Amino acid sequence: MRLGEFELIERLLKELPLPSKEVVVPAGDDTAVVEIGKGKYQLLTTDALVEGSHFKLKWKEVLEDLFFLLGKKLVNVCASDVASMGGIPKLALINLGTPKEIGEKCLIEIYRGIGKAAEELKISVIGGDTVKSKTLFFDMALIGESSGFMLRSCARPGDLVGVTGTFGDSRGGLELLSRGKISPKYLINRFLSPQARIREGKEALKLGVKCGTDVSDGLLFNIWTISASSRVRIDVEREKIPISQELIDTFGREKALEFALYGGEDYELVITFPEKLTAKLEELGFKVIGEVKKGSGVFLDGKKVKVSGYDHFKEEK
Amino acid sequence: MRLGEFELIERLLKELPLPSKEVVVPAGDDTAVVEIGKGKYQLLTTDALVEGSHFKLKWKEVLEDLFFLLGKKLVNVCASDVASMGGIPKLALINLGTPKEIGEKCLIEIYRGIGKAAEELKISVIGGDTVKSKTLFFDMALIGESSGFMLRSCARPGDLVGVTGTFGDSRGGLELLSRGKISPKYLINRFLSPQARIREGKEALKLGVKCGTDVSDGLLFNIWTISASSRVRIDVEREKIPISQELIDTFGREKALEFALYGGEDYELVITFPEKLTAKLEELGFKVIGEVKKGSGVFLDGKKVKVSGYDHFKEEK
Numbered sequence: 001m002r003l004g005e006f007e008l009i010e011r012l013l014k015e016l017p018l019p020s021k022e023v024v025v026p027a028g029d030d031t032a033v034v035e036i037g038k039g040k041y042q043l044l045t046t047d048a049l050v051e052g053s054h055f056k057l058k059w060k061e062v063l064e065d066l067f068f069l070l071g072k073k074l075v076n077v078c079a080s081d082v083a084s085m086g087g088i089p090k091l092a093l094i095n096l097g098t099p100k101e102i103g104e105k106c107l108i109e110i111y112r113g114i115g116k117a118a119e120e121l122k123i124s125v126i127g128g129d130t131v132k133s134k135t136l137f138f139d140m141a142l143i144g145e146s147s148g149f150m151l152r153s154c155a156r157p158g159d160l161v162g163v164t165g166t167f168g169d170s171r172g173g174l175e176l177l178s179r180g181k182i183s184p185k186y187l188i189n190r191f192l193s194p195q196a197r198i199r200e201g202k203e204a205l206k207l208g209v210k211c212g213t214d215v216s217d218g219l220l221f222n223i224w225t226i227s228a229s230s231r232v233r234i235d236v237e238r239e240k241i242p243i244s245q246e247l248i249d250t251f252g253r254e255k256a257l258e259f260a261l262y263g264g265e266d267y268e269l270v271i272t273f274p275e276k277l278t279a280k281l282e283e284l285g286f287k288v289i290g291e292v293k294k295g296s297g298v299f300l301d302g303k304k305v306k307v308s309g310y311d312h313f314k315e316e317k
Numbered sequence: 318m319r320l321g322e323f324e325l326i327e328r329l330l331k332e333l334p335l336p337s338k339e340v341v342v343p344a345g346d347d348t349a350v351v352e353i354g355k356g357k358y359q360l361l362t363t364d365a366l367v368e369g370s371h372f373k374l375k376w377k378e379v380l381e382d383l384f385f386l387l388g389k390k391l392v393n394v395c396a397s398d399v400a401s402m403g404g405i406p407k408l409a410l411i412n413l414g415t416p417k418e419i420g421e422k423c424l425i426e427i428y429r430g431i432g433k434a435a436e437e438l439k440i441s442v443i444g445g446d447t448v449k450s451k452t453l454f455f456d457m458a459l460i461g462e463s464s465g466f467m468l469r470s471c472a473r474p475g476d477l478v479g480v481t482g483t484f485g486d487s488r489g490g491l492e493l494l495s496r497g498k499i500s501p502k503y504l505i506n507r508f509l510s511p512q513a514r515i516r517e518g519k520e521a522l523k524l525g526v527k528c529g530t531d532v533s534d535g536l537l538f539n540i541w542t543i544s545a546s547s548r549v550r551i552d553v554e555r556e557k558i559p560i561s562q563e564l565i566d567t568f569g570r571e572k573a574l575e576f577a578l579y580g581g582e583d584y585e586l587v588i589t590f591p592e593k594l595t596a597k598l599e600e601l602g603f604k605v606i607g608e609v610k611k612g613s614g615v616f617l618d619g620k621k622v623k624v625s626g627y628d629h630f631k632e633e634k
Contacts, residue, residue, distance in 0.1 A: 017441075132369070133368075137448075141458030
């Protein structure tokens with residue numbers, strides 16, 4: 001493919017008619033936003049997990065509950081988009097494309113995972129299509145609710161940059177699985193069993209935070225999406241990026257940092273906010289890793305970062 | 318696969334938590350129904366088109382605009398579900414899984430088709446995910462609106478059975494394509510370019526019709542879903558089933574009738590309604606093909622029909 005994923009999507013969107021007036025935020029942010037009543041919004045998103053791109057069938061040989069975990073992951077990946085807008089996930093539709101060789105048992109396992117995560121997040125799964133496909137895929141359309149929303153485009157110079165959780169663990173887990181390893185379990189779970197940060201997103205929105213996204217494509221890349229949409233410069237301090245001891249112990253400090261900066265699929269939140277909210281956001285678990293300035297681009301310890309997108313990392317899997 | 322598609326879906330649904338109270342109709346009808354305000358409903362559905370199951374890449378050799386037509390078809394297939402409930406389609410999310418070999422040109426063509434149909438049906442496409450997949454697939458989650466809804470489970474003894482359009486054309490078109498033919502164009506178009514019956518569904522609902530579905534899996538099979546959900550017997554008269562002259566001319570009367578009864582993908586509506594509405598529904602284009610009685614099962618000219626599901630026909634493609 002010649003175009004990068006983001007350019008391609010932009011090109012494809014040109015083929016679509018303009019959305020109707022109740023669509024407050026069209027395609028392009030983590031979710032679309034539709035007004036369904038005064039100050040009442042629906043947040044809509046969709047994500048797919050595809051064999052070969054997001055997981056490999058051979059992992060099943062070392063991980064008995066692979067499909068259960070992937071089912072759970074699908075729900076959390078979608079829910080993470082809703083969380084990054086500050087919303088609560090509510091309704092989901094599923095598509096499941098399966099080769100004949102995949103037995104019913106595996107499908108039931110995927111659904112069990114979806115069901116488990118849906119229960120935990122109080123999501124009603126209200127429909128689905130099951131089709132034959134040579135490649136196993138499953139995807140979900142998720143609808144959330146909120147009384148407001150955080151956008152990538154609302155970072156302002158002077159804001160601080162805050163994140164939840166630790167970074168790079170998921171990429172570490174993927175690396176281990178690719179080598180046929182299933183421990184440390186913590187890293188495997190961070191890759192296969194992420195937890196959408198619903199509470200943190202909701203509470204940040206309630207505190208008045210205007211800008212947020214989730215880290216699906218790599219910390220620096222997703223910070224770059226904020227910087228590009230908001231037309232601001234964002235400075236990140238390497239030292240402040242939260243990295244787990246497990247990741248450092250397993251891969252060494254240098255590799256751990258690389259995973260943290262570029263890895264992807266962390267499903268943690270990144271927000272920007274006025275300094276006065278710092279204490280309250282720290283109470284919620286956010287950690288400050290940088291600041292927003294006038295200008296453009298993402299800077300790591302003062303040095304401009306050349307952001308390579310997700311596509312690059314996807315090829316590596 | 319051991320279980321039929323419908324049994325499998327029922328089995329999978331058991332893994333999901335119970336839906337929340339605003340879900341008026343859960344998974345199982347043509348769309349789910351969610352109450353979003355007093356007498357205001359959202360209708361939610363999802364459908365997928367998958368290479369190998371729903372279309373073949375080699376058709377592209379004889380049909381230059383194949384991907385454009387498939388894009389249009391996806392929208393209409395989903396919209397047909399909304400139409401069969403009596404609703405108006407409003408918002409859509411897309412997933413697109415593509416092999417590397419499929420060029421950007423083809424993706425843009427799919428999106429152009431989606432865009433064209435979305436424009437015709439006034440649908441806002443508000444999001445989408447694009448992923449790599451060895452098998453080309455694209456699917457859509459569609460959200461419609463209505464102030465009421467028709468259900469499969471609401472047929473009552475004494476009702477008449479009405480349908481829009483003609484049956485079997487789509488199966489005829491598929492048959493021709495499978496033989497490498499692209500004429501008669503009418504039949505090819507009926508397979509690749511169906512038109513969701515939005516107006517007919519909406520007007521039927523407005524007249525007070527309570528029961529409807531769309532014919533995706535074959536006329537008799539979909540009538541059977543009404544009969545099973547409503548716990549009634551449905552009698553159909555062979556002679557009254559609308560069949561196009563093109564289908565008869567191309568395949569002969571006997572084959573045309575077989576396609577009409579079992580073919581699938583017609584995306585026409587089937588409704589049941591009290592006799593007094595006949596004149597008004599006929600004005601809308603509905604034709605009476607049978608009646609609802611006490612009892613169970615589907616009868617063709619008085620003889621009970623053994624209904625084989627969609628799976629059977631899907632294998633033939």
